[in-house]
Amino acid sequence: MGYVIVGAGAIGGTLGHHLARAGHEVTVVDAEHVRSIRERGIVVRRGDEHAAADAATDALVAWLRTQTKDRSGIWRDIAVRRRPTEVSTHYGPVLHRAAQLGIAVPGLERLVAQIEELEGGAPMTEQRIDDLAGALR
Numbered sequence: 613m614g615y616v617i618v619g620a621g622a623i624g625g626t627l628g629h630h631l632a633r634a635g636h637e638v639t640v641v642d643a644e645h646v647r648s649i650r651e652r653g654i655v656v657r658r659g660d661e662h663a664a665a666d667a668a669t670d671a672l673v674a675w676l677r678t679q680t681k682d683r684s685g686i687w688r689d690i691a692v693r694r695r696p697t698e699v700s701t702h703y704g705p706v707l708h709r710a711a712q713l714g715i716a717v718p719g720l721e722r723l724v725a726q727i728e729e730l731e732g733g734a735p736m737t738e739q740r741i742d743d744l745a746g747a748l749r
Contacts, residue, residue, distance in 0.1 A: 615719075615748070616641060621685040625676065627723075629669040630741040631748070648679060690730045699727045722747035 615631055617624045620642035628640040689697045703724050710717045726740055 614639070618642070619686070620672070620676065621687060623686050623727075625669065625672050626741065627744060629672070630745060632668075634745050636748075686727065690727075691736065696731045697727060699724055719744060719748040 614637035615628075617628045617631075617638065617640045620628075620640045624640055624642065628638045632638045686697045686699060689695050703720065707717065707721060707724065710720075722744055726744065730736060
């Protein structure tokens with residue numbers, strides 16, 4: 613199954629990494645980085661070994677460090693600034709419409725719930741990634 617992740621920040625990049633490592637086809641799109649990706653390109657390789665996946669994530673993180681960003685991201689809002697994100701506001705209508713149309717979106721539902729849990733003070737752990745991957749199976 614293929615996945616498109618909107619947002620190549622800390623959460624989107626990590627989620628993409630773990631989904632790819634689990635064998636899923638992953639496309640990560642981030643409006644802030646589209647221009648730079650178009651100009652310079654980006655290569656994401658999926659390997660069978662954890663080391664290859666970890667190296668790909670390290671390369672993505674190194675590349676993201678070179679990008680200028682004039683606003684906060686989800687991770688920074690939660691971990692650094694300790695303030696709520698706009699995730700529930702942005703995705704609430706999407707989840708509502710999906711429910712109206714009978715479209716199952718368990719991954720998005722779980723992601724939004726996890727972000728709300730993190731906003732409430734729950735710890736950031738890798739178990740959360742496994743939980744998300746489980747919601748996508």
